[in-house]
Amino acid sequence: MKMKKNIYLYVVAAIVLVYIILLTILYCSEAADSDAVIRTFGDAFWYSLVTLTTVGYGDLIPVTPLGHVIGMVFLLLSAGIMVTLLGAGVTFITSEGLPLLMLGMQRHKNWYYFADYGVESNTLAANICKEDRNALIIYGEKRSSQSEIPDYPCIYVSASPDKIVAKKKNMGNRCKVFLMKENDYSINSRAAHLDQLPVDVYARTTSGQDKLAGNITFFHSYECCARQYWRSRPLCSHENTIVLIGFGNYGSSILERAILTNIISIEQHVTYHIFGDAQEFLAIHYRLGELFSLNQESGERDSLIFHDEIWAKSHEVMEQADRIIICEDDEQKGWSIFWALNKYYRVSGRIDLRSSRKTPGISCFGSNEDIYTPQQIIRTGINKAAIMINELFRRSVSYPTLSWNELDDLHRQSKIAAADHILMKTRILLEDESITELTSDTVKSAYNRYRKTGYLESVRETYRKLDHMRWLRFYIFYNWSYGPVRDDEARQHPMLCQYEELTLEQRKERDAAWELMGNIFVELE
Helix, strand or coil, X not given: CHHHXXXXXXXXXXXXXXXXXXXXXXXXXXXXXXXXXXXXHHHHHHHHHHHHCCCCCCCCCCCCHHHHHHHHHHHHHXXXXXXXXXXXXXXXXXXXXXXXXXXXXXXXXXXXXXXXXXXXXXXXXXXXXXXXXXXXXEECCCCCCCCCCCCCCEEEXXXXXXXXXXXXXXXXXXXXXXXXXXXXHHCCXXXXXXXXXXXXXXXXXXXXXXXXXXXXXXXXXXXXXXXXXXXXXXCCCCXXXXXXXCCCHHHHHHHHHHHHHCXXXXXXXXXXXXECCCHHHHHHCCXXXXXXXXXXXXXXXXXXXXXXXXXXXXXXXXXXXXXXXXXXXXXXXXXXXXXXXXHHCCCCCEEEEECCCCCCCCCXXXXXXXXXXXXXXXXXXXXXXXXXXXXXXXXXXXXXXXXXXXXXXXXXXXXXXXXHCHHHHHHHHHCCCCCCCCCHXXXXXXXXXXXXXXXXXXXXXHHHHXXXXXXXXXXXXXXXXXXCCCECCCCEECCCCCHHXXXXXXXXXXXXXXXXXXXXXXXXX
16 A cells, blocks of 8 residues: 555656656747747746646747647647546546545534445434434445435445544544344454444344444344334233244244243233244253243243144134234245135234234234334433443442443343333333333333332232242243352352242342332433
């Protein structure tokens, strides 16, 4: 790179030297003739400019033979210069030059850089612009002539993130970088050294931890879909039989979120019927049998029944289910199942179908518009609630605990799962199952209800049992077991036992998740 730069400098220096020599020859030849009008070096310079730019005022002209030769050289050069300037202008407009210039003029805006343009990128960018009026979307590629022009402010520039960030010059908020292709972080050359740039990176993945480096955050589209599903369609008290058809990436994520968040009563006994290949899931989560009745319906606790046969053979299950969730990874296959159920079965419960597009009259979930949102991907609200839970927990116990930034991925997920359950807690406290989103008024009312009823010992014990039940499910799902002392490497914890076996201090720890609601409604306001 340095050698190439030196060559450019030598070429420029040579051109300038030749130009000065030509001017000197023109001046000397004309100044010696008494009839010449080019009498000074400044006259020679002015004549060269007028000629090279093809303006041709005619106020100065050479009269000597040598002056005519120099004039012809300038005339010939003028055509080349104009072509060069025109080419440079076109190149500037069609290449990176103009977009980078436009970026430099908008440093005060909030920059969101997408490595490429696609359906997911376009959906997230549009949702970002709805929430952030000062947003500037940057696509790291040239716009295809076949793609539609987005109806939000955006710039297409085929440049690497480090070049984009350099244009920002640390003005305003940090640039956010999105890698929207699955597992793109490990193969995209532009992702190299992102951890060293002053940016926040969000990379789509199918597996792996939530965090990699300080500024790298992974997100799972399947997990986003599952979160969105149970948040918009929470479990109701009358639902005792839930059917999941399809157990690929979407199905396993939906069951995972159900296990971690669908806790509404200490006496609940919900049965989940799962149709699909669950061998790997059961092999990984091998401790589920400690909290759930596996492959046998129970009237005392939740049951997970995994079916080897196809869903169509289980007629009674389909017809008696309170809810059927069609969550095939193959969307077209899911639609085929949906039409078959409606056409040939007497279904009494609701049918929810995963679809990337919403369809009027059909209960669809998991559309791109619902999954690829700032709340789901950047997760500012979710993490803020989780951080609050961690701080409340730290203040409620007498022993040393870790701050949010010191927590590993597992324990961050534990706090996030607790934050996800806030909606359920609100519905439980207000005894209102029509609530599907958190507002400052609903959370405030729920918290006031908690304060009014929580002083009663029996009620407080119920609240604590509910959250302990939720807490147990999380750690059992991640294969922790009971141990007399906490050992993170061995995945053992002294509270992984029945609620009745806890000490009074351990039981009080469960209050933090309920007390959080007092902070949540203030934030929502």
